Amino acid sequence: MPDEFDYKIEAKADMAASGTSVPPIDYAPVAERPEQELYHSKSWWTTYVFSQDAKYIGIQYTCVATAIALVGLALSLLMRLQLAFPNLSLLDASVYYQFITMHGMIMVVFFLTALFLGGFGNLLIPLMCGARDMVFPYVNMLSFWVFVLAVLVLVASFFVPGGPTGAGWTLYPPQAITAGTPGNLWGIVLMLVSLVLFVIGFTMGGLNYVITVLQARTRGMTLMRLPLSIWGIFVATILALLAFPALLVGGIMLLLDAVLGTSFFMPVSVSMGELLQTEGGSPILFQHLFWFFGHPEVYIVALPAFGIVSDLISVHARKNIFGYRMMVWALVIIGALSFIVWAHHMYVAGMNPWFGYFFATTTLIIAVPTAIKVYNWVLTLWRGNIHLTVPMLFTLGFIITFLNGGLTGLFLGNVVIDVPLSDTYFVVAHFHMVMGIAPVLVVFGAVYHWFPLVTGRMLDQGLGKLHFWITFVGAYMIYTPMYYQGFLGVPRRYFEMYESSYISTVGLNVFITLSALVVGLAQIIFFYNVIRSVLKGEKAEKNPWKANSLEWQTPKMPPEHGNWGEKLPVVYRWPYDFSVPGADKEHIPQNVSPSEVAGAKVEKT
Amino acid sequence: MFVAFILFLVVVGTLVFHFWSPYWLTPVASNWGSMDQTLILTFWVTGAVFMAVGLFMVYCVWRYRYQKDRKAEYKPEDKKLEFRLTLLTAIGVVALLAPGLIVWKDFVTVPKNAVEVEVVGYQWGWNYRLPGEDGILGKTDIKNISDNNPYGLDLNDSNSKDDIMVQDADLHLQIDKPVKLLLRSIDVLHNFYVPEFRAKMDMVPGMITFYWLTPTKTGEYEILCAELCGTGHYAMLGTVLVEEERDYSNWLAQQITFENALAQNRTIQLAENKK
Numbered sequence: 001m002p003d004e005f006d007y008k009i010e011a012k013a014d015m016a017a018s019g020t021s022v023p024p025i026d027y028a029p030v031a032e033r034p035e036q037e038l039y040h041s042k043s044w045w046t047t048y049v050f051s052q053d054a055k056y057i058g059i060q061y062t063c064v065a066t067a068i069a070l071v072g073l074a075l076s077l078l079m080r081l082q083l084a085f086p087n088l089s090l091l092d093a094s095v096y097y098q099f100i101t102m103h104g105m106i107m108v109v110f111f112l113t114a115l116f117l118g119g120f121g122n123l124l125i126p127l128m129c130g131a132r133d134m135v136f137p138y139v140n141m142l143s144f145w146v147f148v149l150a151v152l153v154l155v156a157s158f159f160v161p162g163g164p165t166g167a168g169w170t171l172y173p174p175q176a177i178t179a180g181t182p183g184n185l186w187g188i189v190l191m192l193v194s195l196v197l198f199v200i201g202f203t204m205g206g207l208n209y210v211i212t213v214l215q216a217r218t219r220g221m222t223l224m225r226l227p228l229s230i231w232g233i234f235v236a237t238i239l240a241l242l243a244f245p246a247l248l249v250g251g252i253m254l255l256l257d258a259v260l261g262t263s264f265f266m267p268v269s270v271s272m273g274e275l276l277q278t279e280g281g282s283p284i285l286f287q288h289l290f291w292f293f294g295h296p297e298v299y300i301v302a303l304p305a306f307g308i309v310s311d312l313i314s315v316h317a318r319k320n321i322f323g324y325r326m327m328v329w330a331l332v333i334i335g336a337l338s339f340i341v342w343a344h345h346m347y348v349a350g351m352n353p354w355f356g357y358f359f360a361t362t363t364l365i366i367a368v369p370t371a372i373k374v375y376n377w378v379l380t381l382w383r384g385n386i387h388l389t390v391p392m393l394f395t396l397g398f399i400i401t402f403l404n405g406g407l408t409g410l411f412l413g414n415v416v417i418d419v420p421l422s423d424t425y426f427v428v429a430h431f432h433m434v435m436g437i438a439p440v441l442v443v444f445g446a447v448y449h450w451f452p453l454v455t456g457r458m459l460d461q462g463l464g465k466l467h468f469w470i471t472f473v474g475a476y477m478i479y480t481p482m483y484y485q486g487f488l489g490v491p492r493r494y495f496e497m498y499e500s501s502y503i504s505t506v507g508l509n510v511f512i513t514l515s516a517l518v519v520g521l522a523q524i525i526f527f528y529n530v531i532r533s534v535l536k537g538e539k540a541e542k543n544p545w546k547a548n549s550l551e552w553q554t555p556k557m558p559p560e561h562g563n564w565g566e567k568l569p570v571v572y573r574w575p576y577d578f579s580v581p582g583a584d585k586e587h588i589p590q591n592v593s594p595s596e597v598a599g600a601k602v603e604k605t
Numbered sequence: 606m607f608v609a610f611i612l613f614l615v616v617v618g619t620l621v622f623h624f625w626s627p628y629w630l631t632p633v634a635s636n637w638g639s640m641d642q643t644l645i646l647t648f649w650v651t652g653a654v655f656m657a658v659g660l661f662m663v664y665c666v667w668r669y670r671y672q673k674d675r676k677a678e679y680k681p682e683d684k685k686l687e688f689r690l691t692l693l694t695a696i697g698v699v700a701l702l703a704p705g706l707i708v709w710k711d712f713v714t715v716p717k718n719a720v721e722v723e724v725v726g727y728q729w730g731w732n733y734r735l736p737g738e739d740g741i742l743g744k745t746d747i748k749n750i751s752d753n754n755p756y757g758l759d760l761n762d763s764n765s766k767d768d769i770m771v772q773d774a775d776l777h778l779q780i781d782k783p784v785k786l787l788l789r790s791i792d793v794l795h796n797f798y799v800p801e802f803r804a805k806m807d808m809v810p811g812m813i814t815f816y817w818l819t820p821t822k823t824g825e826y827e828i829l830c831a832e833l834c835g836t837g838h839y840a841m842l843g844t845v846l847v848e849e850e851r852d853y854s855n856w857l858a859q860q861i862t863f864e865n866a867l868a869q870n871r872t873i874q875l876a877e878n879k880k
Contacts, residue, residue: 175793180835267811319677350814353713381665383678407651414705420803423831484628489800494839579677
């Protein structure tokens, strides 16, 4: 669209004419390059299956990730039933260990990572940056289909001889590939192949997200005007691009150990009474590689959730996010620090005990920027005008859950307190709160928030509230008691719940399982709500939440292919101009020029 | 109102659960009560922060709930407040970390008079070896493992000869005597954990890991494997008995040395896993 590009000359002329560097009131920076021609699909296949439209790919990612998450959810409910009611003999030990492994890997990698980056990343990045699409639409399409392949390989491992691997999602060798572990022949191979495929697929998508944010923002959309959702996804994607290679390396080496009998991670050892022909490898090296990926992975899931929740809280409290710049820097600092804390997962792994000092210190430092984020969320509510919509409810649930899970991280990060608590249910409770329930609450809040953007219809708010209360309170009741099991020393990953001779936890287990069943079943409400609303939900008005960010300012809702119709939007402000003094409107979208809201006393952004 | 009230119940309910429920740390039976102290300090500091932030949030939800004629405040930043909160948090973090690192120093500094005891983990059980009269454990190598030599002892190492092979499933320790546990595994990762002792450490094939403790209370305690080690992980339990000196000596006298075992051509039996 050449007229867009001409603006550059106009703007320059403007500046020259006024003879000063002070920009005119509606000044927007010049476009730096002409707009690319947009790819248009030509057939049914390239429109609905191998789509190259980021919005559509985002929905594809969301659907596949959600589908596999339902498998993960079902596994967890079966595990909880087995733990609380062993007399039912639902599972045997091998199957139990296979389920914990698959549940963990599915939820962390194939659900949350794929959903936040592939799902929300694709949906939101072009729209919120004011781009027509990702910069590499074809690669984006490939990314999704490689992800599908990875999921299929993972699911296939349920059907191979020996079943899926039961090594725990951490896949620690030697155990992962020796005879005492279920799925040590086929299952582990398929798991590793699936992870390798995932990393390949993710890398293609990830490059797209980062480059689109850096290169394809519309005029006026400076980095410090990006919505925090995009900041969260952007930083998380950079983390993922740097962390996944460690998983790739570890995974391929373990694959070689498993298939070709190399000894990257295999020392001299015995398996079922037989001396193995392995020598010289280091099991701890695998743990370092795994956690070099695994710890940033926590933030790969958490940072997009942080970002999205910041936007939800601001829109629904009708108030600017408090301390935007601090929020951005906190994301960046957390991201950077997340690469030097990995061995806090290994305090009792047998590494040199002096490492403890270093990793305990770095880990506790990360608490500072994280705490700042929590303060700023809560301070955003202060003197706001809080609409208790469903997205806001999920946001509030997130804050309490994350506060709880984050604070318990201070126990586990402080090396000497980790010694009694590591490998107990305290850890299970902590990470489920902080990177399970908390991000999932954000996912739900985000779905309720952006559902009208995607479908043009509203989700039912009554059902949404019911879904929220059962999910939030129920999940809280699942995990809070687990902390106390951990204090008691009940170890995790036990097929038969360990009974402390000090005090029995049988009753607690039954309680936890019943809570889990209620929460699990309550998700039916959500899916019913989604299906019903897609078909005959109330039609949404344009920009139903009165948000400022660009995704709601498209000419049509849901946005069409290319998002913006004839002209790209021009951005004049940050996305948080709510309740601005002097403004005649309650909120000022990012693409409203200063001259349109002359009286508004906005702060410069 | 309803929302604020339920959120209030959740925050306060957490505290109520803590006081009302009977679940808490088991009574400590080693010198690592200091771990409990740092844990409890962290518990109350983080608990106070949880209550403060949680209740503040609940207050905001109640006080600033939507009203038609209310207008939210417009205040993008407050540098002073942000700085103060950052500083306060940093101080809190240091206050939690410093005592933790001091106790960690104790944990990684083994006292000179600690007696060595070897624990060997295998799928799925425990074996124990004491250094015998010379106080030195003989060398081992996983490659030496055979039916007659389940520990993989080096037969050429003279220090091995008086090593005591514990023949039953229970480990005995003498009260108030510091002990350095040398941890080995012959197959996969394991972790030697006794909840009442607090300490734990992974056992890694190809490495000797360790930790130390002083048992401070006589009694019988359960040993748990705390690192996933295969299908039998949950059943990899054992027993440790902390005894007065006389009982301990009696038990020790019944054990045989490696040399005697070889001389009598007795096969050293692996301790039977009780489960």
